[in-house]
Amino acid sequence: MKITRVEAIPFAIPYRKPLRFASGEVHTAEHVLVRVSTDDGVVGVAEAPPRPFTYGETQAGIVAVVDTIFAPQIVGLSLLERETAHARLARTVGNPAAKSAIDMAVWDALGRTLGVPVTQLLGGYTDRMRVSHMLGFDEPAAMVAEAERMRDTYGITTFKVKVGRRPVSLDTAVVRALRDGLGDAVDLYVDGNRGWTAAESARAMREMADLGLLFAEELCPADDVLARRWLVSRLDVPFIADESAVTPADVTREVLGGSATAISIKTARTGFTRSQRTQHLAEGLGLEVVMGNQIDGQLGSLCTVAFGASAQLTSRRPGELSNFLDMSDDLLAEPLCITDGELTIRPGAGLGAEIDPDKLERYRRDR
Structure with a gap:
């Protein structure tokens, strides 16, 4: 159950109409798919939605902080060492969406490994x-x-x-x-x-x-x-x-x-x-x-x-x-x-979420 890889994949999907509110407006979901892989071949997933006008995170920033700071700190940990992972991520100020997506992908991977829903x-x-x-x-x-x-x-x-x-x-x-x-x-x-x-x-x-x-x-x-x-x-x-x-x-x-x-x-x-x-x-x-x-x-x-x-x-x-x-x-x-x-909730282990590979290929921004 050791973590062997953490990926941050940027993607963009338009909204049907802009969403407008007092702190800004959003025309496109410029989010990041986070994947946590283990030595057992399990892959946990989660989504990081940056909100630059509220928390200061951007899509590029989430990808950068996951790739360069967070991934090296948790690769090698067991899925059960969640408190250690949490403490290591907490050493970096801010970046709430990036940290949260990693945390949830770890929980998803743990649920898939144990055959138990995250809920x-x-x-x-x-x-x-x-x-x-x-x-x-x-x-x-x-x-x-x-x-x-x-x-x-x-x-x-x-x-x-x-x-x-x-x-x-x-x-x-x-x-x-x-x-x-x-x-x-x-x-x-x-x-x-x-x-x-x-x-x-x-x-x-x-x-x-x-x-x-x-x-x-x-x-x-x-x-x-x-x-x-x-x-x-x-x-x-x-x-x-x-x-x-x-x-x-x-x-x-x-x-x-x-x-x-x-x-x-x-x-x-x-x-x-x-x-x-x-x-x-x-x-x-x-x-x-x-x-x-x-x-x-x-x-x-x-x-x-x-x-x-x-x-x-x-x-x-x-x-x-x-x-x-x-x-x-x-x-x-x-x-x-x-x-x-x-x-x-979805039936099945973890979050019960499966990513459509064709859709990911269509919308990802790192190709």
Whole structure:
């Protein structure tokens, strides 16, 4: 079970339409496929989606750091020496998506070696999660139409609405249109990606007070420490820390400092090892948890549902598991399928993911 090779393969797949939000927009999934091979001939896989406007990583940067720094540090380790691998990767500052993809590929390889699903290795609570869908910036009618399509086609009834534009009335009008168009049978929550000030956020939440929102996420920057605490203390819905709470230490600081009352766990930036630590911390602190999405492809979404389904706390709320539907294609040999608003884990060992070699050859960027 010794690791003999770690590969980072860049690929690019266009989105059907741009995804727009307060911190940037995305036209193409410029991701990295990470493969971890062992001396037994097992290959574990995971996906690294860089988000340069949030974490500073780029596709080229992920490939470089995996090839030149991370791979030499973990080649030769056993798949069971995950804590050693984690400690070695942690010596390098930043690079969350690169580290996480290696971590998840190691877990996948371990599951394949043992003949056990990763979800079972992580806890085995259930085999599925309810799905929420992220709605990016657009005109109200277009966003309502997209939500209706997701509801009618896939059975999705929870929607995360991107906000953070100025004036705030642009976004409050969208959320109101969604509530009016979809009725009370759907759940809505908002994510500002730090686009508003605390005062703008407070005004927007007052304007939407009658809409029955589930959560508010990262409406204003966490660096505006006093203003953020002021805002969170005045809200009557849980305030989710997302990009401001990547590590367990971040979660502790934001929650105990009064800057958040819930958290988003994204396996794309914390892998399985650190995500599990964060989950246990959230359980101890009594926090709400939402499984988030880093605009993952199907492999990344499979990692999210594998982790989210493994524990009661992380499977309680719908997970953000559907944005692969916005991609024009994907790498998996057997596409994921959302049915009746749920996504199930793949049967079989590890993550149950098989990469289509022809599609990888078509979309990879290192040829």
